[in-house]
Amino acid sequence: MPLSNPEELSARSAELEAASPVEILRFALATWPGIAISSAFGVEDCAIIDLACGIVSGASLHVFSIDTDFLFPETHALKARMEERYGIRVKVWKGSVTKEEQDATHGERLYERSTDQCCAIRKIEPIGRALESVDAWVTGMRRDQGPSRAGIQILERYDHQDGSPLIKVNPLARWTHKDTWAHVMKHEVPYNPLFDQGYKSIGCWPCSKPVDADADERAGRWGGQKAECGIHTFMIRKDPSGPPSA
Numbered sequence: 077m078p079l080s081n082p083e084e085l086s087a088r089s090a091e092l093e094a095a096s097p098v099e100i101l102r103f104a105l106a107t108w109p110g111i112a113i114s115s116a117f118g119v120e121d122c123a124i125i126d127l128a129c130g131i132v133s134g135a136s137l138h139v140f141s142i143d144t145d146f147l148f149p150e151t152h153a154l155k156a157r158m159e160e161r162y163g164i165r166v167k168v169w170k171g172s173v174t175k176e177e178q179d180a181t182h183g184e185r186l187y188e189r190s191t192d193q194c195c196a197i198r199k200i201e202p203i204g205r206a207l208e209s210v211d212a213w214v215t216g217m218r219r220d221q222g223p224s225r226a227g228i229q230i231l232e233r234y235d236h237q238d239g240s241p242l243i244k245v246n247p248l249a250r251w252t253h254k255d256t257w258a259h260v261m262k263h264e265v266p267y268n269p270l271f272d273q274g275y276k277s278i279g280c281w282p283c284s285k286p287v288d289a290d291a292d293e294r295a296g297r298w299g300g301q302k303a304e305c306g307i308h309t310f311m312i313r314k315d316p317s318g319p320p321s322a
């Protein structure tokens with residue numbers, strides 16, 4: 077696979093620190109044919125789709141999403157708006173355990189007793205399958221989203237289960253919250269209306285709450301018990317640059 081050696085990748089990542097998100101995306105789209113954009117339809121994900129569709133056609137993009145069965149109706153509606161506006165077709169992955177099977181095995185509202193177990197079943201298991209055939213994985217993570225993301229690199233090397241390389245691409249790593257919203261507003265990118273109701277980070281409805289204007293961006297997630305669901309931390313980084321992303 078092109079550019080998968082951890083040292084070479086780390087050096088290229090350092091060079092891309094001076095590049096804009098669109099330049100990073102252009103490089104990544106040209107480098108790894110098996111590239112995919114993951115989207116939970118947060119404001120960063122919508123900005124990335126907008127940027128990528130300025131480089132290639134929406135129809136040629138591989139965009140995927142995880143449906144946990146606990147998404148807000150507004151998130152489903154936003155997915156439909158993004159598909160219509162950009163001509164993308166979002167591949168939706170669900171956990172192999174249905175919500176009904178989860179309720180029967182673990183009881184209803186598992187998220188009230190173990191968010192780790194619920195996230196493992198509804199998010200981490202399906203994203204593991206979604207990534208199996210992916211060479212490079214584009215995410216919307218930013219360094220200023222909090223301590224758990226402060227150490228992300230623009231290009232990171234992980235391994236699939238079989239040891240083959242998986243490159244994570246973080247085009248917005250250097251962007252701030254303000255940068256992201258400035259792009260979205262300037263280009264009239266669709267965004268989740270819940271952001272106008274006090275939410276700063278939107279995932280599953282049981283685990284996302286509105287917060288005060290001065291609260292940390294991810295403070296409304298999981299009642300402040302944790303900052304990550306696990307999809308960005310269940311694999312071990314192999315590249316030598318910077319601290320691990322979790």
Ligand code: SF4
Nearest residue numbers: 191194195198280283
């Ligand atoms: S975010 Fe909450 S509802 Fe969604 S999978 Fe995790 S624990 Fe379950």
